[in-house]
Amino acid sequence: MTMLDLSITDLSARLASREISSSDVTDACLARIAGDNGRFNAFITVLADQARADARRADVETAAGRRRGPLHGVPISLKDLIGLEGVPTTAASGVLRHYVPAADATVAARLREAGAIFLGKCNLHEFAFGTTSEDSAFGPVRNPRDPTRSAGGSSGGSAAAVVTGMGFASIGTDTGGSIRIPSAVCGCVGLKPTSGELPCDGIIPLSPTLDHVGPLARTVADAWLLFQVMAGDPNPRPLPVARVPPPSLRLGLLRPYFMDVLEDVVGDRFGIELGRLAKAGIAVADRAVRHASDIATIYLHLQLPEASSYHAPMLEARPDLYTPPVRQRLELGRYVLAEDYARARVGAEVLRREVDAALEGVDALVLPTVPITAQPIGSAALTIDGQAYPVRGLMLRLTQLFDITGHPAISLPCGRPAGSLPVGLQLVGRRGRTGDLLSLAATVEAVMAQQA
Amino acid sequence: VEAWLRAAVEDAERRGLPELKPLLEGMAQSTIALRAADWNDTVPPSREPDDE
Numbered sequence: 001m002t003m004l005d006l007s008i009t010d011l012s013a014r015l016a017s018r019e020i021s022s023s024d025v026t027d028a029c030l031a032r033i034a035g036d037n038g039r040f041n042a043f044i045t046v047l048a049d050q051a052r053a054d055a056r057r058a059d060v061e062t063a064a065g066r067r068r069g070p071l072h073g074v075p076i077s078l079k080d081l082i083g084l085e086g087v088p089t090t091a092a093s094g095v096l097r098h099y100v101p102a103a104d105a106t107v108a109a110r111l112r113e114a115g116a117i118f119l120g121k122c123n124l125h126e127f128a129f130g131t132t133s134e135d136s137a138f139g140p141v142r143n144p145r146d147p148t149r150s151a152g153g154s155s156g157g158s159a160a161a162v163v164t165g166m167g168f169a170s171i172g173t174d175t176g177g178s179i180r181i182p183s184a185v186c187g188c189v190g191l192k193p194t195s196g197e198l199p200c201d202g203i204i205p206l207s208p209t210l211d212h213v214g215p216l217a218r219t220v221a222d223a224w225l226l227f228q229v230m231a232g233d234p235n236p237r238p239l240p241v242a243r244v245p246p247p248s249l250r251l252g253l254l255r256p257y258f259m260d261v262l263e264d265v266v267g268d269r270f271g272i273e274l275g276r277l278a279k280a281g282i283a284v285a286d287r288a289v290r291h292a293s294d295i296a297t298i299y300l301h302l303q304l305p306e307a308s309s310y311h312a313p314m315l316e317a318r319p320d321l322y323t324p325p326v327r328q329r330l331e332l333g334r335y336v337l338a339e340d341y342a343r344a345r346v347g348a349e350v351l352r353r354e355v356d357a358a359l360e361g362v363d364a365l366v367l368p369t370v371p372i373t374a375q376p377i378g379s380a381a382l383t384i385d386g387q388a389y390p391v392r393g394l395m396l397r398l399t400q401l402f403d404i405t406g407h408p409a410i411s412l413p414c415g416r417p418a419g420s421l422p423v424g425l426q427l428v429g430r431r432g433r434t435g436d437l438l439s440l441a442a443t444v445e446a447v448m449a450q451q452a
Numbered sequence: 453v454e455a456w457l458r459a460a461v462e463d464a465e466r467r468g469l470p471e472l473k474p475l476l477e478g479m480a481q482s483t484i485a486l487r488a489a490d491w492n493d494t495v496p497p498s499r500e501p502d503d504e
Contacts, residue, residue, distance in 0.1 A: 294489050297482045304479075324471075332475045335460040336483075343486050350491045 022073030072115030105202025122157030177399025184424025195406030247281030308333030369424030
C-alpha cells in the first residue's frame with residue numbers, strides 16, 4: 001500500500017503527526033494524474049501550481065499548530081460542474097468552454113476553508129445529463145477496471161480519480177444517480193445526501209428539484225467527513241463506526257421491480273453479500289414501493305422540462321456546441337406540457353410517501369445500486385433474460401427514485417472478487433437522517449470487509 | 453397525447469430536428485402512462501380559463 005491508497009481518515013492522522021506532508025502527498029497525486037490521466041481521462045483541468053501552493057500553506061499552518069480539521073492538507077477533486085473562483089467550469093461542454101466563475105460554489109468554499117487541496121476539475125457527462133460520461137466535449141471517461149468500458153456517470157471522472165489514486169476523494173452531483181452510478185461501476189463509495197441538506201448554489205444545475213451534491217470516497221468514514229464539512233462543520237468528529245452492532249440492525253429489501261431486471265453477476269454478488277449481512281445478524285425483511293413501475297415516467301416528466309428550462313437560451317444561441325445526444329434530450333424536454341409536469345409532481349409526492357412507508361420498521365432499505373456492470377463504451381442497449389433494454393434506462397433504474405423522493409442513499413462496493421467488474425450495494429435512509437444512514441453504512445461496510 | 457405528439461413532431465421537423473421523432477414517440481408512451489396513473493384521482497380537475 002502506498003500513501004495514495006490511504007483513506008482520508010488515515011492520511012489525516014499522518015498529516016497531523018507530520019509523518020507525511022501535504023506537499024509530498026499533493027505532489028504524489030499530481031504525479032499520478034500526470035501518469036494516468038491520459039488512460040482514464042478523469043480530469044478536464046489540473047490545478048498543479050495552485051494545489052502545490054495551497055499544500056505548502058497547509059504545511060506551514062500544521063507546523064504552526066493551526067490544523068483546521070481532518071481535511072487539512074488533503075488533496076481532492078471537484079466535478080467540473082462545481083464552480084471554483086477563477087477556474088474554468090466547463091460542465092464538459094463546448095457551450096461553457098470559456099466560462100470562469102467569479103466565486104466558489106458554497107460547498108467548494110467550505111471545503112477550502114476546512115483546508116482541502118483542490119487538485120483539479122473532473123470530467124463528466126456533458127452538463128451531467130447522462131449516465132456514462134461518454135458524451136463530453138473532452139472525450140469519454142474510461143473505467144479504471146477496464147478502460148474499454150464506461151466509468152458510469154455523470155460523475156464518471158470523479159469516480160475514476162478516486163479509484164486510481166488521483167486524489168483521496170471527489171465531489172460530484174446526483175440528479176438521477178450521478179454520484180452512486182459511477183461509484184458502483186468503478187468501485188468506490190458514493191453518497192447522495194437528503195435533498196436540500198447541502199447547498200447547490202454555485203453549481204451548474206441540471207434539474208433543480210432533483211439536484212444533489214455529495215462526496216465520492218474510498219470509505220464511508222471519509223464520505224462522512226466530506227459530508228459534514230460541506231454541511232458547514234469544518235472540523236467534524238470522526239464517524240462512530242462501531243456504534244451500531246449488526247444484530248440490532250434491520251434492513252428492508254426492495255423486491256418487486258427493483259430485483260426484477262438484474263445482470264446475473266449483479267444479482268449473484270448482491271445475493272452473496274446480503275447473505276453475509278444476514279449471517280452477521282442483520283435482519284432482512286421484504287419491502288415494496290407500490291408505484292415503482294411509474295418511477296421512470298415521473299422522473300422523465302420532472303427532469304426533462306427542468307433541464308430544458310435552464311438550457312433554452314443556450315439551445316437557441318449555440319445548439320451546435322452541444323453533443324448531439326444531450327442536445328436532443330434537452331430539445332425533447334421543451335415539448336413536455338405543464339399539466340404533465342404538474343402530474344409528475346403529484347406522483348413524486350406519492351412515491352415519497354411510499355418510500356417513507358417502506359422504511360417503517362427497518363433502519364434502511366437495501367438494493368443493488370445499478371442492475372448492470374460497466375458497459376463497453378458506445379453500447380446503447382443490452383439484453384437481460386432475452387429482453388433488450390437501453391443502457392441509460394438500466395443505469396438509472398435503481399437510483400432515480402431517491403432523487404425524486406429526496407431520501408439519502410449511499411452506494412458501497414459490493415464484494416471485490418479479483419478480476420471482476422465492480423458492483424454496488426445501495427442503502428437508503430430516512431429523510432433528514434443522513435448521519436444515521438452513514439453510521440449504518442459503516443457497520444455494513446465493516447461486515448462486508450471482515451467476511452470478504 | 454396523440455394530438456400533442458402530432459403537433460410536436462411537426463414542430464420539431466419545422467425547426468430542423470427530425471431526429472426528435474423517435475424520442476417524442478417514446479415520450480408519448482411515457483405520458484400516456486403518467487396520465488393513466490391512479491394517483492391522478494387526487495389532482496383537482498382542470499378548469500376552463502373562464503372559471504377564473
